[in-house]
Amino acid sequence: MKHDDELWLNAGVDGELDPERSLQLQARLAADPAFKTAWDAQQALRAAIRERVAYHEAPADLSGRLARAIGSEPVTPPPSARIFLRLARRGWLIGVASAVTASALTAVVVGLNLGRLNVGGEPASRVAEDALAGHTRALLVDRPIEVASSDQHTVRPWLSARLSFSPPVPDLSAHGFELLGARRDVLDGQTVAALVYRRRQHVISAFVRPGGAEREARLATIRGFNVIEAAHAGMACAIVSDLNAKELGDFADLLRAAM
Amino acid sequence: MDPQRERFAAVVLPHLSAAYNLARWLVRDAHDAEDIVQDAVLRALRHFGGFRGSDARPWLLAIVRNASYAWLRARRPGELHDLNADELDTAMAGDAPDFNPETVLIRQAEKQLLNAAIAALPVAFREALILRELEDLSYREIAQITETPIGTVMSRLSRARRLLAQALGAIANASERESQR
Numbered sequence: 001m002k003h004d005d006e007l008w009l010n011a012g013v014d015g016e017l018d019p020e021r022s023l024q025l026q027a028r029l030a031a032d033p034a035f036k037t038a039w040d041a042q043q044a045l046r047a048a049i050r051e052r053v054a055y056h057e058a059p060a061d062l063s064g065r066l067a068r069a070i071g072s073e074p075v076t077p078p079p080s081a082r083i084f085l086r087l088a089r090r091g092w093l094i095g096v097a098s099a100v101t102a103s104a105l106t107a108v109v110v111g112l113n114l115g116r117l118n119v120g121g122e123p124a125s126r127v128a129e130d131a132l133a134g135h136t137r138a139l140l141v142d143r144p145i146e147v148a149s150s151d152q153h154t155v156r157p158w159l160s161a162r163l164s165f166s167p168p169v170p171d172l173s174a175h176g177f178e179l180l181g182a183r184r185d186v187l188d189g190q191t192v193a194a195l196v197y198r199r200r201q202h203v204i205s206a207f208v209r210p211g212g213a214e215r216e217a218r219l220a221t222i223r224g225f226n227v228i229e230a231a232h233a234g235m236a237c238a239i240v241s242d243l244n245a246k247e248l249g250d251f252a253d254l255l256r257a258a259m
Numbered sequence: 260m261d262p263q264r265e266r267f268a269a270v271v272l273p274h275l276s277a278a279y280n281l282a283r284w285l286v287r288d289a290h291d292a293e294d295i296v297q298d299a300v301l302r303a304l305r306h307f308g309g310f311r312g313s314d315a316r317p318w319l320l321a322i323v324r325n326a327s328y329a330w331l332r333a334r335r336p337g338e339l340h341d342l343n344a345d346e347l348d349t350a351m352a353g354d355a356p357d358f359n360p361e362t363v364l365i366r367q368a369e370k371q372l373l374n375a376a377i378a379a380l381p382v383a384f385r386e387a388l389i390l391r392e393l394e395d396l397s398y399r400e401i402a403q404i405t406e407t408p409i410g411t412v413m414s415r416l417s418r419a420r421r422l423l424a425q426a427l428g429a430i431a432n433a434s435e436r437e438s439q440r
Binding site for chain 2: 042050063201
């Protein structure tokens with residue numbers, strides 16, 4: 001394999017490509033079986049590493065010694081929170097499928113002091129389920145983005161011209177959320193704007209539509225994905241990602257502030 | 260308690276396992292990793308006044324990484340020889356040999372073999388892989404921590420994976436030959 005192709009493929013696996021190169025990669029994968037084989041091998045390798053390579057937790061006596069030296073109480077998080085942090089850090093939340101685990105994670109989220117988020121114990125809403133389906137479907141097909149641009153002044157007019165409303169498209173790059181672009185999607189039978197952002201290699205879909213009574217941000221965990229719903233100033237949003245709940249909560253606050 | 264120390268405990272100490280995991284993979288010894296992390300964290304405390312970011316993890320990891328390299332330079336300089344980066348990066352610039360890693364073999368790679376194969380990688384490749392796959396850091400963050408250009412991070416990661424796939428393939432082939440004998 002050509003060196004450049006190898007780098008391209010690796011950057012694709014790592015989610016580091018810009019939207020244009022990412023779309024080109026999708027096309028190449030569809031057209032070139034050898035390239036697809038190499039891609040599958042890379043994915044298998046990554047999965048094997050993430051599942052089976054040792055993550056060495058700091059020994060308890062090291063934490064204790066350091067805490068004493070610094071003059072604080074030991075801050076080792078409780079085991080459940082540590083597992084959650086590690087899962088989030090390693091992007092494993094996707095793999096956490098069972099309802100039991102999901103509710104356990106929800107409980108942990110409460111333990112992480114996300115005070116401003118209402119963590120729902122009841123079943124996920126229809127909109128949240130729809131939003132998750134739209135998010136995962138978009139990641140599977142060739143065109144997760146209809147207008148690929150990191151410029152809010154390109155994306156917003158594009159959406160306004162095609163929808164019956166003009167959604168907020170804030171520039172959140174200063175906060176570490178990169179705008180990739182947008183597309184139209186259908187949520188609960190209504191055509192909505194789907195804004196696509198990225199934090200590290202985690203893609204975030206934010207579905208925005210008019211209407212809905214004022215509503216505080218509310219987090220649900222569905223099949224390992226975090227979904228946050230909120231409504232403000234006549235706009236409602238549903239935000240989906242495999243990003244951890246804390247950072248997705250930050251994103252929700254920023255988007256809500258722009259509505 | 261002094262507010263600066265209190266803030267340090269709240270912002271930095273939650274990343275202690277990330278620090279320990281990195282040191283442990285770089286020096287490959289549990290006891291030495293503990294010493295290195297302890298020193299590095301106390302040094303981080305002294306320099307905490309200069310920390311301005313929002314995420315302390317890459318900041319702490321850069322300090323731990325430097326401490327681990329200082330330890331390697333003093334104790335096992337041989338391991339850093341192959342780090343002479345120019346040579347490495349020239350070696351990496353070539354096209355990959357026609358090697359077709361068997362997805363099935365990789366998928367079935369045993370835990371012990373996989374860990375040993377990573378431990379056997381040259382340290383520059385090993386650290387890129389650990390930071391990417393176990394810490395989930397972006398190329399940009401890895402570049403900052405390792406003080407290398409992003410392009411070098413990219414090629415080191417891709418070379419690390421190629422070496423790893425080759426090692427796993429070679430191990431699997433050898434054991435197959437063994438069993439056929």
